[in-house]
Amino acid sequence: MTTVEFRTPSALAEAERYTAHNYHPLPVVVADAEGAWVTDVDGRRYLDFLAGYSALNFGHRHPALVAAAHAQLDRLTLTSRAFVHDQFAAFCRGLAQLCGKDLVLPMNTGAEAVETAIKVARKWGYQVKGVPDGRANIVVAENNFHGRTTTIVSFSTDPDARNDFGPYTPGFTVVPYGDLDALTAAIDEHTVAVLLEPIQGEAGVLVPPAGYFAGVREACTERNVLLIADEIQSGLGRTGRTFAIEHEDVVPDMYVLGKALGGGIVPVSAVAADSDVLGVLKPGEHGSTFGGNPLACAVGVEVVKLLESGDFQRRSAELGERLHAGLRALIGHGVLAVRGRGLWAGVDIDPALMTGRQACERLAEHGVLAKDTHGSTIRLAPPLVVSEADLDHAIAVFAKVLEEAAA
Ligand SMILES: Cc1ncc(COP(=O)(O)O)c(C=O)c1O
Numbered sequence: 001m002t003t004v005e006f007r008t009p010s011a012l013a014e015a016e017r018y019t020a021h022n023y024h025p026l027p028v029v030v031a032d033a034e035g036a037w038v039t040d041v042d043g044r045r046y047l048d049f050l051a052g053y054s055a056l057n058f059g060h061r062h063p064a065l066v067a068a069a070h071a072q073l074d075r076l077t078l079t080s081r082a083f084v085h086d087q088f089a090a091f092c093r094g095l096a097q098l099c100g101k102d103l104v105l106p107m108n109t110g111a112e113a114v115e116t117a118i119k120v121a122r123k124w125g126y127q128v129k130g131v132p133d134g135r136a137n138i139v140v141a142e143n144n145f146h147g148r149t150t151t152i153v154s155f156s157t158d159p160d161a162r163n164d165f166g167p168y169t170p171g172f173t174v175v176p177y178g179d180l181d182a183l184t185a186a187i188d189e190h191t192v193a194v195l196l197e198p199i200q201g202e203a204g205v206l207v208p209p210a211g212y213f214a215g216v217r218e219a220c221t222e223r224n225v226l227l228i229a230d231e232i233q234s235g236l237g238r239t240g241r242t243f244a245i246e247h248e249d250v251v252p253d254m255y256v257l258g259k260a261l262g263g264g265i266v267p268v269s270a271v272a273a274d275s276d277v278l279g280v281l282k283p284g285e286h287g288s289t290f291g292g293n294p295l296a297c298a299v300g301v302e303v304v305k306l307l308e309s310g311d312f313q314r315r316s317a318e319l320g321e322r323l324h325a326g327l328r329a330l331i332g333h334g335v336l337a338v339r340g341r342g343l344w345a346g347v348d349i350d351p352a353l354m355t356g357r358q359a360c361e362r363l364a365e366h367g368v369l370a371k372d373t374h375g376s377t378i379r380l381a382p383p384l385v386v387s388e389a390d391l392d393h394a395i396a397v398f399a400k401v402l403e404e405a406a407a
Contacts, residue, residue: 007041024357026364026371033060036386038369047394049363049370051383053201054233054344057260057312059385064302065263072298080289087297094304098242099255099272103279106270106292106300110232110258111147113269116286117195117228117256118151120271122171123280125192129224135190139225141177145202146195146230178208180215187219193226193254194219198244201233204377205339205346213248220253226277232258232269237384240317240342242307247341253277263303268296312384316342319391323380326395334402344381347398351376353405362401368394 011029031041036059038048051057058065072087079085095104105120107113121138125131140146142157153161154168162168173191175182177200187194194216200206220227229235229252234244236257245252254277258269271278290296306312320342327338327345336348349359356372363370363378370378382391 011041026360026369028364028369035059035061036383036390044367046364046367046369047382047386047390049368049380049382049394051381052264053259053371054236054238054381055259055262056264057237057384058263058303058306059383060264062263062306062385064306065265065299068298068302069263069265069295072295076294078290078293078295081287081292085294085297087294087301088292091292091297091300091304094301094308095257095261095270096272098304098307099257100251101255101272101278102275104270104272105278105281105286106268106296107288108267108269108290108296109147110256110269111149111152112288112291113232113256113258113271114146114152114195114230115149117193117230117254117271119286120254120273120278120280121193121195121226121228123285124226124277125190127280128276129192131190131192136192137171137173137188137190139173139175139183139186139191139194141183141196141200142174143177143200143203143206144174144195144197145200146197146232177203177206178212180212180219183216184219187223187225191223191225193228195228195230197230197234198248199234199239199341199344201344201379202373204348204373205344205379207339207341211248213245213250217250217252226253228252228254228256230256232256234344236260236303236307237312237316238342238344238381239340240320241313244341261300261303262296263299265299266296268300268303316384319343319384319386319388322388322391323382323395326392327380327398330395330399330402333399334406340380343384343386345379346373347378347380349376349378349402353402359401359405362404363397366397366401368397 008029029041030038032039039045092104122136125136140155146152151169153165155172156162173186175186229245231243254273262268334353339346356376356378360372372378
């Protein structure tokens with residue numbers, strides 16, 4: 001008789017032993033992946049319904065993206081911005097055109113791009129709007145999630161993200177998300193920008209009331225305030241459009257992008273805006289050693305091409321209908337509410353049945369990976385390459401987990 005030795009427990013224990021405990025991962029140790037599927041170190045396969053919090057919109061190891069990365073690895077990987085490299089213009093042009101903006105500024109992580117947007121908005125406020133020095137203010141929403149830097153957590157309303165990380169950066173006013181009157185009332189002569197997620201992902205995939213963003217746009221234009229859309233999680237095809245704010249027929253002054261921009265291969269983020277906004281930055285005022293590096297740009301060029309085809313946006317819209325119909329059918333059977341757009345859903349589970357964490361653990365046991373947020377909400381965001389059959393399978397697994405919990 002042979003005994004099979006599973007590698008997962010020791011890999012988990014070692015990770016736990018040598019890393020800060022700033023995450024509470026599901027007990028799955030992934031070894032390889034393709035498309036919407038991942039395989040763990042013990043050969044078990046899972047459907048990935050988190051997709052790297054939307055960083056994997058094009059699936060794991062999309063062939064065009066992997067080919068671009070391989071080709072670039074064999075030529076040039078880093079120059080810093082002290083020199084220009086031959087992938088830089090193509091990426092910046094492609095992304096600027098995709099966004100319909102004059103200019104882009106590439107960075108690496110989402111938080112860095114948000115920081116960039118904040119700095120640009122403040123500088124624009126002083127130099128263009130004429131706000132008195134040191135008085136610039138940015139209006140943000142309750143339950144926002146824009147990243148983890150000290151400035152960004154300063155305006156977080158999540159105690160876990162914020163507490164004990166002070167002293168906090170001033171210059172932000174927090175208003176309830178989706179409340180146009182509150183937002184309009186918060187704008188004053190020192191307001192330089194309104195920074196919002198078109199759909200609040202970390203908060204539980206919260207979609208604002210119809211017309212909210214049109215109203216925000218109007219208020220910003222009227223009061224000479226920049227509208228900054230943080231599309232880091234909601235953008236690049238996730239909701240069935242290139243940008244989630246398009247559902248509201250609204251064009252922001254600045255897009256903040258990240259996650260899927262790096263094709264799930266390298267960290268790539270950027271802000272995009274017209275030259276009257278992004279043009280306020282002069283040499284030496286902002287930068288990043290790795291921002292806009294050749295490898296990032298080579299992958300980014302292909303990401304932009306994938307999005308230009310519109311195929312991923314269409315797929316997300318079509319399969320999104322299927323996902324939402326499937327999930328809505330579970331309301332009353334352990335599900336209290338379903339929100340979202342395209343292939344992105346926040347599902348509130350009846351807390352009497354189980355916590356979101358327990359649901360995710362049981363989903364993983366049945367071969368589907370997802371992540372909980374705020375107690376009893378689960379976020380589902382499969383790669384946009386997921387097949388109909390795999391989507392149906394995941395919904396069936398979800399139904400089974402609810403049934404088993406109710407039994
Ligand atoms: C809307 C939004 N903004 C910013 C960020 C921060 O991105 P990063 O983790 O790459 O710094 C995230 C990450 O989840 C996000 O969802």
